[in-house]
Amino acid sequence: MVTEFDKALASHETGIPGLVLWDLPVHGDNRGWFKENWQREKMVAAGLPDFGPVQNNVSFNDAVGTTRGIHAEPWDKWVSIAAGRIFGAWVDLREGPTFGVVFTAELDPSRAIFVPRGVGNAYQTLAPDTVYAYLVNDHWSPDASYTFLNLADEAVAIPWPIPLADAELSAKDRTHPRLAEVTAVPPRRTLVLGANGQLGRALRAELGDASHVEYTTRADLDLTSPDLVTARHWRDYDTIVNAAAYTAVDLAETPQGRADAWAANVTAVAALARVATEHGITLVHVSSDYVFDGSLERPRREADPVSPLGVYGQTKAAGDALVATVPRHYIVRTSWVIGDGGNFVSTMRGLAERGVDPRVVDDQVGRLTFAGELARGILHLLRTRPAYGVYNLTGAGQAMSWARIAREVFTLTGHDPSRVTPVTTEEYTAGAAGPIAPRPRRSILDLTKIEATGFTPRDALASLRERLG
Structure with a gap:
């Protein structure tokens, strides 16, 4: 030659x-x-x-x-x-x-x-x-x-x-x-952060105990530690799914809560972004509808400018901006997550069974997202690898208010839905003992982009009915 x-x-x-x-x-x-x-x-x-x-x-x-x-x-x-x-x-x-x-x-x-x-x-x-x-x-x-x-x-x-x-x-x-x-070379590892949260548990249910998947909590891996860069041999990792976050929306309005929210949602995310960038890792970061103010009548698209109302939303928006600097990133925006553990659906079911008649906000509208559906969508992105960037991912179907959802829970669990009293946000928060964070009135995210990748989110109401049997 x-x-x-x-x-x-x-x-x-x-x-x-x-x-x-x-x-x-x-x-x-x-x-x-x-x-x-x-x-x-x-x-x-x-x-x-x-x-x-x-x-x-x-x-x-x-x-x-x-x-x-x-x-x-x-x-x-x-x-x-x-x-x-x-x-x-x-x-x-x-x-x-x-x-x-x-x-x-x-x-x-x-x-x-x-x-x-x-x-x-x-x-x-x-x-x-x-x-x-x-x-x-x-x-x-x-x-x-x-x-x-x-x-x-x-x-x-x-x-x-x-x-x-x-x-x-x-x-x-x-x-x-x-x-x-010869012992075959295993695939590069996947690290799931926030493994004990609602989404973390759903991801474990989807991924199982595969040898190349690692689940961690803050006790296992402190993202704010200066030793993070040497905490793992990061070249062995292909993907990090950040399912960890500070989500105490109201508590974030207090001095200590504000510091904790910024530490978890911004400082820790900045450290993750550096690690992912330096080692060619795909970073999947779960974001929130709270980066928007809820003022638009139409569903929010991925490219819409952020406009958070409270501290929690501000920290999530700042975290998104940091993740967007990572060459290989998926920012997955979601809303109203329901999984294993404490959440709105389990709370309403408990109140119904205990004979408590709740007052529930009726002027905040959005779609439920079940943690299993969110996990399924994230794994779809990782399997198909569409263009990196931001993707909205929630349940599909008709948007509902919290009061409407509460009535559905009462009905599906065999209780009288008229026991749920719809109220305005102002009526609900009147006389609150502590700070109440401002919340977006319309939390509807446009799903066109995720659907174009071949993923079809399930109808949120159908998922609720399936969950409650």
Whole structure:
């Protein structure tokens, strides 16, 4: 193979997911040649993952037949040839249906390959003085966990141009295990914050106890700690779902509540945003209808400017702005969440059963969102990976007031709905002992954008009826 000059930058899929072969433009004349070995703007625009390299390594090989690998490392690599020529072999050593799949190709300075984490990498030099270069997106560490496969494994049967008996190998590479003995590389981890909350429990019900999913509470991981940057090996994580928040809306209007709300909803989120940005993690952040003032007659769209009324809404809006700086982010705006634990539906059911006749606000209108539905929508975003950004996600159907919902709860639990007395917000809050936060009167979020991704939220009233049997 002779280095080809002036090819167009182009990518070629392989049989291994994420392993992509690239043609590189090399410009040559009587003096030699020049190429842009890695050019972030052009290559990302052409489809290369924006993988964030932090280290550049070079391997010099003086003899034809020098053979190295098969090594699967815990980072992504951009591999190219600075001089000479190689026969490359790549084996998928990740968990999944393509475990053991092989791809081979010859590389010279006009070809490069993107090797995702967990794909075994090996090569054999076909020319003397070959220089093999690669960018990686994590710093080398003696504590890093590698997975190896024997170069001579019969199951993958790599057709080495130079028989391994005649090649230059290290003693270690000769003794690596066969495919049947290899432990597959697990996927990068998913971290769920706020695991004991209503949404956290719903996410656990959806995700189960998969080995790559980790559930934490504030007792396990303090996001405001200065040690957060070293609390985990963050390159092992693909996704963080932030289901944790300060949600005591009225208490947030007190001096201590204000400080606590800003600490949880802003300071902690800023720390998460830094970690996610630095390590290429997708950050899913759950937001609230309280970032709006409720003054519009139409449903709120994702691009509408925020206008929070109280401290809680202000901290959620500030947290959203921080998350929006993360390259890979989903801000999921929701409203009126109902899950396991204390919530409006369980409170109304309890009052009905105890014979209490409640006064319930009738001039605040919105849609219930059941935590299981919210979890299902978040996982849909993570599976389908639509464009990053803000997505409204609530129950669908007709908007209802709190009083209407309370009457539905009474009816569905076999009690007289006329026991619920509708009142205005002003009547309800008159004579309150403590501060009452201002609330949006209309909390209806437009669902067009999430529906365009293929997710259809369930009707909120149908979900309520199903929940109450």
